[in-house]
Amino acid sequence: MRNTEHRSVLWLIPALFLAMLTASTVVWAQSEARVYELNNRTADDIALQIRELYQQSPVTVTARGQQLVVRGEPALLDEIGTLVQSMDVPPVQMRISVRYRQNIGGKQSGDGVSLSNGSAGASVERRTISTNSSRERQLIVQDGQSAHITSGNVRTLPFAVKGGRNPAAILQQVETRSGFVVSPQAISNQAVELSIVSFEEDPAALPGYETEALMTIRRVEPGQWVSLGGTRTSINQEQQGITYRVNSKRAENLSIDVKVEILP
Structure with a gap:
């Protein structure tokens, strides 16, 4: 059986x-x-x-x-x-605008004693310095392309940046180690997703450098300015001698903003 x-x-x-x-x-x-x-x-x-x-x-x-x-x-x-x-539709074209804003301010004060024809005289000086400047750079890219922003310039990367949300993978593809890589993607006519990668070696090594993170994903409206970061520098100096004394303060702020517009 x-x-x-x-x-x-x-x-x-x-x-x-x-x-x-x-x-x-x-x-x-x-x-x-x-x-x-x-x-x-x-x-x-x-x-x-x-x-x-x-x-x-x-x-x-x-x-x-x-x-x-x-x-x-x-x-x-x-x-x-x-x-x-x-x-199978034509790639969306976008205009990337990068704005650099610089503000320089300072104060200088001094006093001294001078001798002339046997008589002594005292002098006091006060001076204020304020300078503001702004400049923009623009670049046309297609959906899927990336822009590299560094040293006051912006250029299109000659390849599609891969690596998703892994900054290390993107870092290996970009030859230079400075600035930011901005990759815009059109979600709709009212929304753009920005992938922003900031490199540690520029200018993170500078004192006072501010940025959000090594990689930031932001969803914004077309035409909206987004801050990438900036630098703040402050210098205090004092000089003095037997007959004079000078105090000076200088502050310099540099901010970098970016916006993306969808072209018709």
Whole structure:
């Protein structure tokens, strides 16, 4: 009796395997391939996003120049076709404006004694210095591009910054170790997400440097100024001699702001 049951189990194993193989063959036979012609985006770019979205689905995606070849079940292909159509749009253009504001203020006071023709005279001097300056730099970027801001200049990075919210990964891609990398992404016509990375070596080593964090994610309205940080420097000096004394105070503030506008 046991031998009969054992033989029955052995007979069921290949039968189950054959049934599974037949089922998978039927599913694969039901799949089809569709070709999507792209007009605005590259096939490699969209293929990467499709693969990430459908990792757990029986779908194969191949990029051929401006053609995207997708194989899968018809229902999935209908869904992917709608998605590809919504993704194949011209990249959003944005204007990044960087504003540098500098304020220099100081006070100087002094008194002294002078001798002339045998008579002594006293003098007192008071002076106040105040200087304000502001300058802007602008740059046009496409959605997905990044701007590098440093030393009063702003430039487009010649590559797509990768690494998500990992500042260390971004740091390895940017040759210079100074300034900020700003990566804007248009969420809608009323919202822009700014990824801001500040580098420790510039000018964090300077006394009085202020910034929010190594990496900051901000969601702002288009045209809204966002502070990146700045420097504050204060100097107190005193000079004196036998017949004079001079006291001076000087403060210098530098702030950096950025705003992003979505172009029509």
